[in-house]
Amino acid sequence: MAIFNSINQLVTKAQNEQKSIADIMIEQEVEVSGYTALDVMNDMLANLNIMENAASEGIGGVVSTTGLTGMDALKMQKYIESGKGLSGDLNLYAIAYAVSTNEVNAAMGQICATPTAGSAGVVPGVLFAMKQRNPDLTREEMVKFLFTAGAFGLVVANNASISGAAGGCQAEVGSASAMAAAALVEMNGGTPEMCAHAFAIALKNMLGLVCDPVAGLVEVPCVKRNAAGASNALTAADMALAGIESRIPADEVVEAMYKIGLTMPSSLRETGRGGLAATPTGERLKQELFGS
Amino acid sequence: MKYKSVFDIIGPVMVGPSSSHTAGSVRIGLTARHLFGELPDKVDIYLYGSFKDTYKGHATDVALVGGILGYNTDDSRIINALDHAKEQGVTINIIEMMEERSHPNTALLHLFKGDDELMVEGISIGGGKIQLVSINDYPINISGNYHALLVFHVDEFGTIADVTAILKDQKVNIGNMNVSRKEVGQIALMTIELDGSIEKSTVDRINNTKGVKRIIELHGD
Numbered sequence: 001m002a003i004f005n006s007i008n009q010l011v012t013k014a015q016n017e018q019k020s021i022a023d024i025m026i027e028q029e030v031e032v033s034g035y036t037a038l039d040v041m042n043d044m045l046a047n048l049n050i051m052e053n054a055a056s057e058g059i060g061g062v063v064s065t066t067g068l069t070g071m072d073a074l075k076m077q078k079y080i081e082s083g084k085g086l087s088g089d090l091n092l093y094a095i096a097y098a099v100s101t102n103e104v105n106a107a108m109g110q111i112c113a114t115p116t117a118g119s120a121g122v123v124p125g126v127l128f129a130m131k132q133r134n135p136d137l138t139r140e141e142m143v144k145f146l147f148t149a150g151a152f153g154l155v156v157a158n159n160a161s162i163s164g165a166a167g168g169c170q171a172e173v174g175s176a177s178a179m180a181a182a183a184l185v186e187m188n189g190g191t192p193e194m195c196a197h198a199f200a201i202a203l204k205n206m207l208g209l210v211c212d213p214v215a216g217l218v219e220v221p222c223v224k225r226n227a228a229g230a231s232n233a234l235t236a237a238d239m240a241l242a243g244i245e246s247r248i249p250a251d252e253v254v255e256a257m258y259k260i261g262l263t264m265p266s267s268l269r270e271t272g273r274g275g276l277a278a279t280p281t282g283e284r285l286k287q288e289l290f291g292s
Numbered sequence: 293m294k295y296k297s298v299f300d301i302i303g304p305v306m307v308g309p310s311s312s313h314t315a316g317s318v319r320i321g322l323t324a325r326h327l328f329g330e331l332p333d334k335v336d337i338y339l340y341g342s343f344k345d346t347y348k349g350h351a352t353d354v355a356l357v358g359g360i361l362g363y364n365t366d367d368s369r370i371i372n373a374l375d376h377a378k379e380q381g382v383t384i385n386i387i388e389m390m391e392e393r394s395h396p397n398t399a400l401l402h403l404f405k406g407d408d409e410l411m412v413e414g415i416s417i418g419g420g421k422i423q424l425v426s427i428n429d430y431p432i433n434i435s436g437n438y439h440a441l442l443v444f445h446v447d448e449f450g451t452i453a454d455v456t457a458i459l460k461d462q463k464v465n466i467g468n469m470n471v472s473r474k475e476v477g478q479i480a481l482m483t484i485e486l487d488g489s490i491e492k493s494t495v496d497r498i499n500n501t502k503g504v505k506r507i508i509e510l511h512g513d
Binding site: 003005025028032033040046050064104105106107108109110111113114115116117118120123146147149150153154162163164166171213215216217218219269270271272273290 | 293294295296297298299300301302303304305306307308309310311312313314315341342345346347348349350351366368370371396397416417418419420
């Protein structure tokens with residue numbers, strides 16, 4: 001079996017074989033790992049359960065050891081309950097669950113990297129917001145959502161990067177947002193081609209995003225960028241489901257992201273030396289936490 | 293392709309805060325520990341690039357030490373790894389290196405126990421995935437995902453054929469193989485990634501092959 005290494009190959013394969021992208025990912029995983037489909041589904045279910053814990057734990061209120069982040073998922077939850085939210089509940093819950101997951105991560109709690117720890121809130125954020133809206137969503141449908149997201153993530157990881165140190169935040173939250181957008185489209189009845197458009201639109205909107213964590217910590221601005229990644233995924237998915245197409249094909253967007261990462265100065269690639277990390281407040285927080 | 297499994301993307305389950313700087317570091321430490329084969333009494337940890345700049349924030353040092361103690365990426369004991377090392381009598385020295393390595397997330401671990409020592413250099417390439425890039429200054433390229441044999445041998449004709457012939461005898465398939473050396477005719481390193489595990493008797497046979505000086509077995513994930 002030929003392993004897909006581009007989004008074009010992935011979409012073409014899904015169209016030709018009349019299968020979902022999730023099913024193609026499962027088949028390939030069985031082929032590569034030598035385990036059965038049931039095994040790989042169960043492994044993904046275990047990851048889903050970890051994600052679910054992290055998405056709800058932060059809503060109960062957690063604080064990181066530095067005190068820089070925490071308690072914001074709880075604020076979102078209370079705001080949702082007040083009924084005063086500007087955007088719809090789907091978006092508000094996606095923000096709450098994304099923030100919750102990354103607050104738990106910052107507090108050295110247990111999370112599932114999707115595709116990285118710093119961007120672990122985006123995919124679960126939109127997934128559990130969908131579950132909130134549609135309680136009938138089955139575990140199998142949720143597991144398949146993760147396989148769809150993973151298929152797109154594999155292409156990014158092999159053709160560009162999913163590391164902030166190598167490619168900036170566009171490679172982490174950007175990749176996660178694009179993966180989530182594609183999975184949202186498949187879950188909501190879109191075609192494989194529409195998934196690719198959602199992926200492309202979401203990633204295009206995140207191009208150039210730098211990795212500039214204050215004091216080098218996966219806290220500021222990472223937690224809030226996960227909320228932005230989740231909302232961006234919903235925006236891109238809605239656009240693709242409306243029939244809007246990306247002018248630039250998904251694979252070319254991935255290549256653009258890779259090249260932008262290569263030209264990004266190292267001060268903006270997870271070194272904590274540029275961007276928000278180098279602002280007066282960023283420097284002061286670092287000084288307070290670690291001294292000189 | 294660097295990433296083959298969907299679980300490289302949706303995973304690993306880990307203790308935060310960073311997949312590359314925390315989870316990847318645990319894996320580098322754990323793989324070094326497996327290669328060394330026992331708990332060291334001293335480890336010098338050299339950090340480069342982004343690892344050097346941000347290790348305090350990402351708990352990279354804590355994570356490397358957790359791996360050296362044998363903890364995996366999702367082990368909640370990691371957060372206390374520095375204290376645990378002290379309790380177990382392991383001296384840890386963190387050395388910040390100014391020079392640039394080819395990858396921004398590079399750590400070099402120098403492990404000591406009595407007269408035994410081993411240098412392992414690893415890079416964290418994103419999402420918790422790692423590659424080992426040198427052992428005792430010999431360039432290598434292994435992921436730690438597969439069962440591997442590292443055979444230090446005299447750089448002379450026939451040794452490679454003798455070793456691979458033993459694997460052929462045992463019907464073990466080689467997935468990836470690499471030979472590196474520092475100087476012609478001196479000690480060379482054969483790195484063999486295998487598609488399955490092998491019996492101890494096979495390892496012993498390779499160890500007794502003419503020209504073989506030392507063999508290290510690495511058990512994959």
